Amino acid sequence: MQLYSPLSTTPKRKAFRAPALATIDGMRIGILENGKLNAEEMLNEVAALFVERNGCTVRMLASKKNASAPAPANTLVKVAQEVDFLITGLGD
């Protein structure tokens, strides 16, 4: 008996991680909040720890209108030009 596989025939996508920063001391932080209850508060608290411990500066707060959809490309492009690393996460 011959059975077809029910899986997608799309070739596996290669995923790459961004190279790690040599140091986070003094870096510029961006925050991407997802619009959910408490997201902005939680991310600001996390950023404050980097400011306190590593002398980072918070340069930008960006928002997503839709928590479960990817951030718009233009948001990411803009953020990438102005910060060294980005903090994001789910709030609820």
Added chain:
Amino acid sequence: MPALAPRIHEVPDDLLAAIDFCYEQGWTDGLPVVPPVVDRVKSMLAAEDRPPDTVIAHHPATGLDLSLHAAAVNAVMAGCLPEYFPVVVAAFEAMDRPDFNFHGSTASTGGSAPLLVVSGPYPDRIGMNSDVNLFGPGNRPNATIGRAVRLILRNVFQMIPGISDKSTQGNPGKYSFCIAERSRGNPWPPLSEAQGYAKGVSSVTVYAGGGFCNVENHGGNTPEQILGSVADAMANYGCITLGQSVVILAPEHMRIIADAGWSRERTQDYLFAQAKRSVDGMKSVGKYRDREYDQQHGDEAHELVEPGFMHRGLRPDDILVTMGGGDAGGHSCFIPSWSRGRGSIMQHAPILAGANTQRD
């Protein structure tokens, strides 16, 4: 990068062993599947006039595509007959639109399932149920079309429970959630015509449904009484959000509404106006947010929006309302949206089968 050729597995000529093989591969929803033998998949594909490698949906989170071929394999596994396949295809063509956001609605803790509402003449042609026990078991096209959607989400898009599907509790509709709109005795134009399709063209509406809420009312005799109980369900503290709604009116309830001459639009207006909670009430349960109030009450607020209240949805046409179910019983239902805001908006697509296969 071009798609790979569909993979074929050789298994012993033993049906039960083949079913077990499908379990071992992790291809099922927990229930046994029909083994996707090559001949059955080819028969399923014969219901389509496009090449099998045609991509009908794309998953942005993983980059995975859904081809007609993969859809056919999963439809066979779900138990679909070839004449059901155009409904499965149309459903994914609708779900593929970004505003539906099928990744979010499937991955989320919210636990939603895509509800399919099939409208027009096609449901009758393939024997779908729009009548007694509408959401229950017993009808092959309803059960297997909805199941095919789930199997595709699982197998093609890899929305695996506990891994990429993080539903806190899920809902029973995640096995299958597919109904036909009842045309018999329905005083309103079919949804397909309200959606702008020509008479005779059928449609499927997809909606990220968050569950099922029975609305019982055997004592009401006016539209206001019947719809007042529906609106109360829509606005219960557990459900009220800015999201959309689906309301399926039982024939007994519909008769009361139609005998009073109420149209679909008037019904939507009434439900929207009544499905509300005070700001103080929303604050009392910790669900009030300035941002949401401003979104509903801002410059583009609908004229029925009442100051000091949060309504369900943003406007009356956020409520899909039609008729379904058996003749007896004052049991309608409200199905809340997964989305608490505008994260998933219901979509519809024509069912292109038989005389309607002409594509743009």
